[in-house]
Amino acid sequence: MSLSAAANGISDNDFQNIGPAPRPPGAAFNKTKPITKYANQLDLRDRTPGARAGAAGHKKSGWVSYKDDGLLSFLWQKRFMVLSDSYLTLYKNEPTRNNEDPVLQMPLTTVVSVSRTQLKQNCFEVVRSSDRNSSASSSSTGSNGSNSDTSRRSIYISTKTEIELHTWLDAIFAKCPLLSGVSSPTNFTHKVHVGFDPETGSFVGMPSNWEKLLKHSRITGEDWNNNSAAVIQVLQFYQEYNGVGPAPNNSSTSSLPRLNTAQHTSGSMAKPSSDLVPQRNPPTPPSSQGRPKLQVSTAQQQNQSYQQYQNQSQPFSAKHPSPLQSAPSHPQATTPSPRQMYPHAQHQHIQQQQQQRGPYSPSAANKYQHNMQNPYLSNTPPSSKGLVAQRQAPPRPPIGKPNASNASTPPPRLHPQRPSPQAKPTQENGASTAAAAAMRQHQQQDHSPGYLQPNRQAPKKPDAMPKKDVGVTKQKRHQKPTMSNAEIMSKLKSVTINTDPTPYFQMIEKAGQGASGSVYLAERTKLLPYTESHRIEEIGEQHVGDKVAIKHMILSKQPRKELIVNEILVMKDSQHKNIVNFLEAYLKTEDDLWVVMEYMEGGSLTDIIENSPTNGSNHSPLTEPQIAYIVRETCQGLNFLHDKHIIHRDIKSDNVLLDTRGRVKITDFGFCAKLTDKRSKRATMVGTPYWMAPEVVKQREYDEKVDVWSLGIMTIEMLEGEPPYLNEDPLKALYLIATNGTPKLKHPESLSLQIKRFLSVCLCVDVRYRASTEELLHHTFFEMSCDPVDLTSLLQWKK
Numbered sequence: 001m002s003l004s005a006a007a008n009g010i011s012d013n014d015f016q017n018i019g020p021a022p023r024p025p026g027a028a029f030n031k032t033k034p035i036t037k038y039a040n041q042l043d044l045r046d047r048t049p050g051a052r053a054g055a056a057g058h059k060k061s062g063w064v065s066y067k068d069d070g071l072l073s074f075l076w077q078k079r080f081m082v083l084s085d086s087y088l089t090l091y092k093n094e095p096t097r098n099n100e101d102p103v104l105q106m107p108l109t110t111v112v113s114v115s116r117t118q119l120k121q122n123c124f125e126v127v128r129s130s131d132r133n134s135s136a137s138s139s140s141t142g143s144n145g146s147n148s149d150t151s152r153r154s155i156y157i158s159t160k161t162e163i164e165l166h167t168w169l170d171a172i173f174a175k176c177p178l179l180s181g182v183s184s185p186t187n188f189t190h191k192v193h194v195g196f197d198p199e200t201g202s203f204v205g206m207p208s209n210w211e212k213l214l215k216h217s218r219i220t221g222e223d224w225n226n227n228s229a230a231v232i233q234v235l236q237f238y239q240e241y242n243g244v245g246p247a248p249n250n251s252s253t254s255s256l257p258r259l260n261t262a263q264h265t266s267g268s269m270a271k272p273s274s275d276l277v278p279q280r281n282p283p284t285p286p287s288s289q290g291r292p293k294l295q296v297s298t299a300q301q302q303n304q305s306y307q308q309y310q311n312q313s314q315p316f317s318a319k320h321p322s323p324l325q326s327a328p329s330h331p332q333a334t335t336p337s338p339r340q341m342y343p344h345a346q347h348q349h350i351q352q353q354q355q356q357r358g359p360y361s362p363s364a365a366n367k368y369q370h371n372m373q374n375p376y377l378s379n380t381p382p383s384s385k386g387l388v389a390q391r392q393a394p395p396r397p398p399i400g401k402p403n404a405s406n407a408s409t410p411p412p413r414l415h416p417q418r419p420s421p422q423a424k425p426t427q428e429n430g431a432s433t434a435a436a437a438a439m440r441q442h443q444q445q446d447h448s449p450g451y452l453q454p455n456r457q458a459p460k461k462p463d464a465m466p467k468k469d470v471g472v473t474k475q476k477r478h479q480k481p482t483m484s485n486a487e488i489m490s491k492l493k494s495v496t497i498n499t500d501p502t503p504y505f506q507m508i509e510k511a512g513q514g515a516s517g518s519v520y521l522a523e524r525t526k527l528l529p530y531t532e533s534h535r536i537e538e539i540g541e542q543h544v545g546d547k548v549a550i551k552h553m554i555l556s557k558q559p560r561k562e563l564i565v566n567e568i569l570v571m572k573d574s575q576h577k578n579i580v581n582f583l584e585a586y587l588k589t590e591d592d593l594w595v596v597m598e599y600m601e602g603g604s605l606t607d608i609i610e611n612s613p614t615n616g617s618n619h620s621p622l623t624e625p626q627i628a629y630i631v632r633e634t635c636q637g638l639n640f641l642h643d644k645h646i647i648h649r650d651i652k653s654d655n656v657l658l659d660t661r662g663r664v665k666i667t668d669f670g671f672c673a674k675l676t677d678k679r680s681k682r683a684t685m686v687g688t689p690y691w692m693a694p695e696v697v698k699q700r701e702y703d704e705k706v707d708v709w710s711l712g713i714m715t716i717e718m719l720e721g722e723p724p725y726l727n728e729d730p731l732k733a734l735y736l737i738a739t740n741g742t743p744k745l746k747h748p749e750s751l752s753l754q755i756k757r758f759l760s761v762c763l764c765v766d767v768r769y770r771a772s773t774e775e776l777l778h779h780t781f782f783e784m785s786c787d788p789v790d791l792t793s794l795l796q797w798k799k
């Protein structure tokens with residue numbers, strides 16, 4: 001019996017609704033502790049000789065409110081604070097004369113953490129370690145831990161204004177060696193202090209580009225109140241996923257604390273492609289870079305994970321209305337007040353990596369940070385309505401027959417992957433010429449400037465209207481390559497045939513359009529000479545007359561060539577009946593790559609769903625037996641990959657192809673990642689948002705089970721025609737994935753128990769209880785699988 005099944009007392013053959021997950025470990029509930037302990041033990045005065053001398057060279061001073069973390073220190077007191085090069089000193093009065101005794105003097109060398117807190121308005125906490133040798137561990141300990149560690153003491157400073165708070169934070173940050181590092185600061189981490197004030201229901205310190213994103217999203221004031229940490233998480237995710245995002249201050253000289261594309265290359269962000277490329281050094285996790293970091297964990301995050309466990313306890317309960325169907329009209333009606341939920345500090349540090357930029361200039365950055373009023377709490381109508389009213393609802397997905405008002409209705413998918421029906425030549429007898437012309441046109445297009453947009457994936461449908469620039473797109477964007485161009489080319493040459501393939505194939509028609517190139521149906525007209533075919537190992541079996549799919553790519557237009565190397569390597573090494581078979585690849589010129597694969601004439605599962613005779617009716621596009629068959633086949637392919645410790649990371653209907661014999665195969669291996677003994681988890685944000693597991697959206701570590709989640713979402717696509725939240729805007733969809741946990745089905749009452757059980761073990765938020773592919777293969781749901789021939793009706797539309 002499997003671990004996860006055993007843990008729940010269920011058999012592998014009978015996955016049940018697994019019920020509530022165990023309480024997370026106690027530590028997860030450690031909210032910021034009330035300031036009660038150690039009061040009388042505390043004496044933060046530094047009475048070492050020469051302490052006063054340090055204050056002499058002060059750089060910054062001013063009146064603040066102060067309190068320490070002692071029991072009796074329940075009062076905020078007005079103090080004059082002086083930051084010198086060596087000390088942070090507090091005086092009762094402004095030290096105009098030299099005989100003013102400090103109330104407290106803290107050597108800056110002992111400061112291990114400075115972070116914003118919501119204890120009071122415009123408030124921050126300074127944590128000091130009395131153990132000077134413990135500085136190295138400062139990054140992992142912070143305010144939450146300070147009270148339980150007698151070697152750490154906290155003081156709290158509150159300023160009159162937000163601007164003052166930031167200037168103090170910046171100044172202290174710059175002077176404390178354990179925080180800023182006195183050596184050349186390269187590749188260090190800076191934090192944007194974004195907080196949520198439960199009293200006003202507003203964000204503080206919100207970077208303006210985030211504010212803009214949020215304003216234009218459908219994330220409501222109610223959502224802010226319900227889970228402000230998740231709002232911040234998804235904003236961060238969104239921005240990182242999309243590169244810089246729609247930053248208002250887009251000047252490259254701006255010091256806006258935003259993530260830039262370059263910064264990701266050495267951090268944890270998006271380096272999927274080269275995961276399987278042997279030469280690449282494993283990326284260094286951000287936590288091991290640069291100066292010590294302050295803690296990230298917050299009371300709110302912990303609280304949120306608790307909520308999440310709660311959410312997953314009742315998957316697909318008909319008692320809970322789908323979030324897609326109805327939203328509560330007022331937060332008070334359904335949710336506890338923010339205070340009840342987060343009685344203590346609610347701040348979250350957004351870590352940002354800065355690379356090779358020299359000392360950070362936080363003051364400049366602060367100009368772009370704002371307090372963002374919760375529109376839900378303002379006098380104006382509730383934000384949920386207000387915001388929605390200001391923008392158009394995203395268009396519905398193109399359900400129904402091809403050609404149905406495609407021109408006027410842009411596909412709402414953020415990452416549309418479907419080939420345009422128009423891509424198919426209208427006259428069969430002119431197919432070959434049409435395909436050749438299409439290929440020529442494609443090549444011209446490929447070379448035209450701007451064909452591939454940086455940071456975005458090129459639209460797949462040539463006829464699609466331009467998408468609104470709010471989409472989260474698949475992460476194939478301009479990034480600093482993890483391998484040099486020469487390395488990539490050399491790797492590519494070693495896995496391709498360096499010959500012009502034109503004489504060996506006859507192009508028949510264009511079969512589809514991907515982000516990296518076009519896919520053509522072609523016929524093999526001639527066999528490669530023996531010498532050529534044996535220059536690369538394990539070439540696929542070839543027969544004249546074979547129909548093949550050829551993916552044509554212009555290398556100079558690929559933002560990340562290593563993705564392609566990755567894809568070829570995985571496909572070459574993954575011969576399985578449920579994986580699209582790689583045949584060979586040609587490097588026609590240094591810039592012109594042809595990848596030859598087996599042809600899957602049924603097209604993608606997305607096509608099949610959209611063109612199903614029952615789509616748009618009250619019935620599911622596919623029947624449960626058809627779904628069971630397709631999911632089982634996909635699961636077998638995944639299980640094969642997982643056995644090899646490969647995660648696909650982009651499982652969705654677009655990446656599952658069918659042929660006319662009803663064979664089902666997984667494709668698109670550019671985002672695969674290999675897990676090794678040393679790296680049994682990944683943290684890179686990869687995939688397509690609607691199919692992403694919550695742990696990916698929340699940027700937690702993940703493993704193969706992200707594919708199981710995506711498989712569950714793909715099952716919902718076959719049941720409902722689209723993945724959950726597809727009609728939500730991307731940011732809101734991310735928020736819902738992060739906070740809702742297991743998505744609700746639209747019509748659970750019409751589904752069999754088997755499929756609901758199956759979904760509940762795929763879409764289990766707690767990864768420990770999510771089934772593995774091995775476990776899924778024994779699931780009773782698969783017993784209802786149809787025969788491949790029963791898919792015929794679904795493939796009719798292709799004829």
Ligand SMILES: Nc1ncnc2c1ncn2[C@@H]1O[C@H](COP(=O)(O)OP(=O)(O)OP(=O)(O)O)[C@@H](O)[C@H]1O
Nearest residue numbers: 419511512513514515516517519549598599600668
């Ligand atoms: N082996 C194949 N047989 C038949 N059609 C295919 C095959 N591979 C791809 N296609 C068609 O071409 C379309 C684009 O495929 P491609 O793999 O390029 O898409 P993508 O994964 O979205 O793009 P990219 O990998 O460039 O991001 C698919 O949606 C599918 O319709």
